[in-house]
Amino acid sequence: MKPMKIKNLFAHWEAFLIVIFLAVNVFFISRTPFYLNYNNLMNSMINFMDKGLMVYGTMMVLMLGEIDISIASIITLSGCVAGWACEQGVPFIGCLVIALAVGALCGAFNGLLLVKFKELNSTIVTLGSQILFRGLAYMLLGDESLKTYAKQLSGLAWNKIAGIPIILAAFIVLTIIFFYVIHRTCFGRRLYAIGTNKTASYFSGIYTDRIKLAVFTINGICAAFAGMFLAAKLASVRASIATGFEMEVIAMAILGGASPSGGKGRVGGVVLGVFTIGLIRYGTGLINVSAETLKIIIGLLLIIVCAVPNLKQVLADIKESRRKSAGLL
Amino acid sequence: MKTWDKKKVKHFFSDHSQETALVLIILVVGFLVQMRTGGSFLTASNLNELMRETSMLLMVSIGMMIVIVGGGIDLSVGSVMGLAGMISVLVLRDHRETPVVVLFLIAAGVGLICGIITGFVVAKLRIFPLIGTLGTCDIFRGVIYLFSKGEWVSQTDMTDEFLSISTNTFLGVNYMVWFAIAVVIFGYIFMGHTRFGRHVYAVGNSETNARISGINAEKTKWIAYMISGVIAGVAGLLWVCKYGCAQGTSATSFELNVIAAVVLGGVSITGGFGSVTGVVLGALLFGMLSNILPLIQVSPFWQRAIRGAVILISVVINALVNRRVERKALERREQNETNEN
Numbered sequence: 001m002k003p004m005k006i007k008n009l010f011a012h013w014e015a016f017l018i019v020i021f022l023a024v025n026v027f028f029i030s031r032t033p034f035y036l037n038y039n040n041l042m043n044s045m046i047n048f049m050d051k052g053l054m055v056y057g058t059m060m061v062l063m064l065g066e067i068d069i070s071i072a073s074i075i076t077l078s079g080c081v082a083g084w085a086c087e088q089g090v091p092f093i094g095c096l097v098i099a100l101a102v103g104a105l106c107g108a109f110n111g112l113l114l115v116k117f118k119e120l121n122s123t124i125v126t127l128g129s130q131i132l133f134r135g136l137a138y139m140l141l142g143d144e145s146l147k148t149y150a151k152q153l154s155g156l157a158w159n160k161i162a163g164i165p166i167i168l169a170a171f172i173v174l175t176i177i178f179f180y181v182i183h184r185t186c187f188g189r190r191l192y193a194i195g196t197n198k199t200a201s202y203f204s205g206i207y208t209d210r211i212k213l214a215v216f217t218i219n220g221i222c223a224a225f226a227g228m229f230l231a232a233k234l235a236s237v238r239a240s241i242a243t244g245f246e247m248e249v250i251a252m253a254i255l256g257g258a259s260p261s262g263g264k265g266r267v268g269g270v271v272l273g274v275f276t277i278g279l280i281r282y283g284t285g286l287i288n289v290s291a292e293t294l295k296i297i298i299g300l301l302l303i304i305v306c307a308v309p310n311l312k313q314v315l316a317d318i319k320e321s322r323r324k325s326a327g328l329l
Numbered sequence: 330m331k332t333w334d335k336k337k338v339k340h341f342f343s344d345h346s347q348e349t350a351l352v353l354i355i356l357v358v359g360f361l362v363q364m365r366t367g368g369s370f371l372t373a374s375n376l377n378e379l380m381r382e383t384s385m386l387l388m389v390s391i392g393m394m395i396v397i398v399g400g401g402i403d404l405s406v407g408s409v410m411g412l413a414g415m416i417s418v419l420v421l422r423d424h425r426e427t428p429v430v431v432l433f434l435i436a437a438g439v440g441l442i443c444g445i446i447t448g449f450v451v452a453k454l455r456i457f458p459l460i461g462t463l464g465t466c467d468i469f470r471g472v473i474y475l476f477s478k479g480e481w482v483s484q485t486d487m488t489d490e491f492l493s494i495s496t497n498t499f500l501g502v503n504y505m506v507w508f509a510i511a512v513v514i515f516g517y518i519f520m521g522h523t524r525f526g527r528h529v530y531a532v533g534n535s536e537t538n539a540r541i542s543g544i545n546a547e548k549t550k551w552i553a554y555m556i557s558g559v560i561a562g563v564a565g566l567l568w569v570c571k572y573g574c575a576q577g578t579s580a581t582s583f584e585l586n587v588i589a590a591v592v593l594g595g596v597s598i599t600g601g602f603g604s605v606t607g608v609v610l611g612a613l614l615f616g617m618l619s620n621i622l623p624l625i626q627v628s629p630f631w632q633r634a635i636r637g638a639v640i641l642i643s644v645v646i647n648a649l650v651n652r653r654v655e656r657k658a659l660e661r662r663e664q665n666e667t668n669e670n
Contacts, residue, residue, distance in 0.1 A: 067459060113641070113645070117644075117645060117648045119648050119651070119652075120644060120645075120648055121598045121599055123402065123459055123598060124588070124592055124598045124640075124644055125641070125644065127585065127588060127589075127640070128589070128637050128640035128641040128644060129637065129641065130585075130637070131585060131589070131633060131634075131636055131637030131640065132634055132637025132638055132640075132641060133637070134633060134637075135631070135632070135633030135634025135635070135636065135637045135638075136634050138630040138631070138633055138634065139630055139631050139634050142628075142630045143630070239630075247463055247466075247467065250460065250463070251463075251464075254460060259457075260457045260459065260460055261457065290474065292470075292471045292473075292474030292475070292479075292577070293471060293474075293475070294471075295467045295468070295470055295471035295474075296467070296468050296471035296472065296475075298467060299463075299464040299465065299466070299467035299468035299471065300464070300468060302460065302463065302464035302467075303450055303454070303456060303461060303464040303465070303468075306454070306456040306457065306460055306461065306464075307450075307454040307455075307456055310454055310455045310456065314453065314454065314455065
């Protein structure tokens with residue numbers, strides 16, 4: 001057996017994440033006695049898990065080396081369309097199907113644009129569709145808010161199965177499904193291949209277009225699914241819900257080890273990423289840190305997390321430039 | 330001789346297809362709206378208002394263009410605008426005798442600091458620009474609240490001298506428009522006629538190639554972000570001046586409008602390509618859009634969707650045009666080769 005070296009351990013992003021995760025927990029436990037309260041913890045899950053439900057879609061998009069910043073708008077549009085359909089007398093199950101279908105359509109729309117126009121960058125396409133989708137929601141609802149649909153969903157938000165909130169159970173189920181898909185199927189291996197080298201994978205016989213389209217569609221469905229829980233929690237749907245969600249979801253995925261340059265990320269790491277950011281949100285709430293300061297913390301965390309894998313390279317650069325200047329002198 | 334001239338004109342249009350298309354669209358849209366509204370669009374007061382409305386977008390677009398051409402993107406400009414506006418107006422509130430020039434220096438300074446931080450994150454720490462600036466966007470937005478403690482600074486806290494900037498005119502043109510014109514001229518000279526501007530294009534095109542050719546890519550990117558920051562800072566103060574109010578959410582997601590204007594102007598989002606003329610036209614078209622939609626009585630709830638659709642359609646059309654241009658160029662090359670043989 002290979003001897004374990006601490007240095008090698010830290011080469012794994014997940015190990016580093018565990019340290020961050022533990023540090024966060026130790027910090028909050030020492031600061032407030034209310035942190036380790038089972039009910040509090042479970043209720044905090046309800047607050048941040050709706051973002052956790054979207055994280056796997058985003059992770060798969062990032063694994064391809066793409067990015068999707070329209071997910072928050074997909075939540076809004078799917079929720080608003082379903083809510084509107086509900087007011088028109090569509091049965092409840094039909095509304096749920098409509099919500100998922102709208103999510104899938106939105107995702108597929110992004111995917112199709114990117115597949116048909118390869119020279120387009122996913123940043124700009126999803127930026128445009130982000131504005132478009134939310135705009136469509138505003139066209140549909142104006143500044144109204146609809147309650148019927150959300151009321152029928154309300155069980156999703158606060159009910160518990162065997163002591164754990166439904167949303168956490170949903171997250172666990174999703175985690176198992178995506179763990180299987182990403183780490184145990186051909187499809188998952190192909191995601192890594194495409195993210196690492198798109199051209200090479202194309203020439204090795206991978207249908208890169210089809211996979212890209214599928215991943216964006218799945219991402220849309222994930223967003224719509226999370227949107228149901230969000231609607232249930234807010235008890236209404238409006239065209240202004242979920243603004244800025246994409247930022248936090250991307251932060252969770254990247255903290256979890258996915259990289260926007262593609263080909264990286266493991267489900268285990270992403271789970272830790274979700275819980276780290278979620279628990280920071282919960283803990284800072286307990287020790288009276290304002291939402292604005294929390295923004296700074298999450299922004300800083302995002303930058304630090306992205307910087308750590310690059311640090312080696314940065315240090316090497318500094319060394320080289322020093323050597324160069326020394327050599328010149 | 331005559332055929333040569335024809336060819337030259339043709340080449341001019343194919344080289345500047347984006348600009349030509351934008352000018353045509355602006356003219357057609359202007360004409361249609363003029364017809365529809367029975368002449369209330371092309372009046373001096375409305376055009377002045379349109380320019381005043383668009384001036385901030387125009388300024389920040391130039392800064393954003395420099396960053397995007399350099400291969401990056403800056404999602405933090407909206408927050409920088411809010412932060413610079415807030416800090417300088419807080420100074421004004423507490424020291425009412427502060428001259429306006431000092432306020433602008435403070436705003437530019439705040440923008441510069443923000444730009445240095447963003448540049449450090451992207452150029453030195455080598456974080457993917459989209460993610461890095463998403464982070465700084467949130468940080469700066471949070472810092473606004475640290476300074477303002479959640480309060481608003483309203484018109485009553487500002488001096489008349491300061492507020493008059495957004496309403497006074499010089500040579501019949503609003504001061505804010507002069508600011509925009511100055512920034513456009515700066516951008517034109519900077520990107521087209523200085524060594525550094527050409528470096529930005531080189532780095533955006535291929536960072537490795539630029540580095541091998543002896544260009545300091547890190548420094549180039551860093552300075553691009555600093556310029557964008559300074560411009561955003563000044564624009565932030567103008568924003569406060571125009572709306573007569575500074576609050577924590579000022580200019581939230583303004584960056585999306587800016588990026589949309591830049592992309593409309595034909596700047597390649599992957600870097601290395603784009604002209605100041607295109608960006609000016611793109612910003613004008615985008616500004617026109619927000620001006621004419623209320624004029625032709627489009628519901629405000631529709632405007633967002635129309636804006637999003639315009640961005641997507643323009644990006645797709647741009648791609649199609651580029652494909653066509655490339656195919657034509659290839660055909661031309663092949664023809665030349667066969668002629669030579």
